Amino acid sequence: MLVCVDKSLLGSRSHLTIDTSGKFWWSSDITPEAYHFDNTFKNRACFDSLLAVNCSSKIDTSVPYQYTRIVSHFSNVSHARVPWSMVLPPRKYRDFVRSIAEQVIAVSSTLSTDYYEQVFVPSGLCLEKIKVSSVNAERYRVLGEEHLNEVLRSFEPHNQGHVDPVIYDRVGTKTGRLRVLSGPKILTLPKDWRDLIVPRARSRVIAYVDLTALEATFVLNKSGRNNICEGDVYSYVSKEVFDGRLPRDSAKALVLSRLYGSSAASLAGKLSMSEEEAACVLSKVDTLMDIGTLSNKLWLEAQSGHIRNAFGRVLNVASGEAKHVVLNYYVQSSAVDVALTYFSELIEQLEKEIVDAEPLFVLHDALLLDVSLGSIERLEQLVAAWRSALGGLYRCKVTRLVVS
Secondary structure, three states, X not given: OEEEEOHHHHOOOOEXXXXXXXXXXXXXXXXXXXXXXXXXXXXXXXXXXXXXXXXXXXXXXXXXXXXXXXHHHHOOOOHHHOOHHHHOOHHHHHHHHHHHHHHHHHHHOOOOOHHHHHHHHHHOHHHHOOOOEEEOHHHHHHHHHHHOOHXXXXXXXXXOOEEOOOEEEOOOOOOOOOEEEEOOOHHHOOHHHHHHEEOOOOOEEEEEEEEEOHHHHHXXXXXXXXXXXXXXXHHHHXXXXXXXXXXXXXXXXXXXXXXHOOOHHHHHHHHOOOHHHHHHHHHHHHHHHOHHHHHHHHHHHHHHOEEEOOOOOEEEOOXXXXXXXXXXXXXXXXXXXXHHHHHHHHHHHHHHOOOOEEEEEEOOOEEEEEEEOOOHHHHHHHHHHHHHHOOOOOEEEEEEEEEO
């Protein structure tokens, strides 16, 4: 394995490439075939992210405190901009570089690259392709009169009504669930504020590609019982448990309560039933979807201190963690990989066919695109073809949100 330590981490004029067999060399350019290590998580072949998805220890790149303290007295320059190769005494600098190299070599022997190369990197394509989005300035002004909070401010239009592309963090949570690192805070934008986002021209439309009931459907697929459910999993649960009398939203609350460990008392309050009735229907959902079998299997695996999601991502589990929490980690992390993999494949196909559709945001299990009216039908066909190719394992639909 080759790891290229960025010069910004080293405070040097050159990058340091480390062959984990023990060799190393300096170069003015980043070694293309190496994992790039710069503590930013922005690059696809990034050593920082490889460490994160393996739940490995972080590399200590800190400079001895007495020297950072001295520098801070004279400047507010960040670590990445200090020329440590000239600031530190030669022997101290050699020790600093040697420490980083030894840590890289030691931790690399414990790393698996299979999940990272085969799943994490390819599925990140959809996040790299995000474009600038247009914002309805009048709608922003009206909302701002009553709700000018941090989330709304992140959508403040500039540069001819645009906002900067969002940058996501894929490794800041245990399961890989997305967080916004910078840009519009789309993941916490209220649903009824999404009309802020508008197409960039009148001949275009905002389309919402949604993997419906993704996490619940994943569990049903994992249990091997996907063949008993035709269509929406929540409607299916309503039919089987309540003879179709339970509204879909209530059936959704029921399924998610079982998946994520909500108590019968909590569910009873949501569905206006007794605690005993709630416990009974939770048990029926467990049997229907065979959740208990998967949960027990994962809990046994967790006794080693970690589990892997369905695609191989390592997930650390604290000692004594409850069964429903372990199940939550597994389902959420696996669903993240399903969604990002599909959205990346869809974007690749759109580019291959030169379909005029620009990805704007990923909202966990949904993708927002700015699509020309002449291309929307082809987008819908591609989504339908993907579902058909998977034998109906996942439901995916296209909704046209806004026409300017």
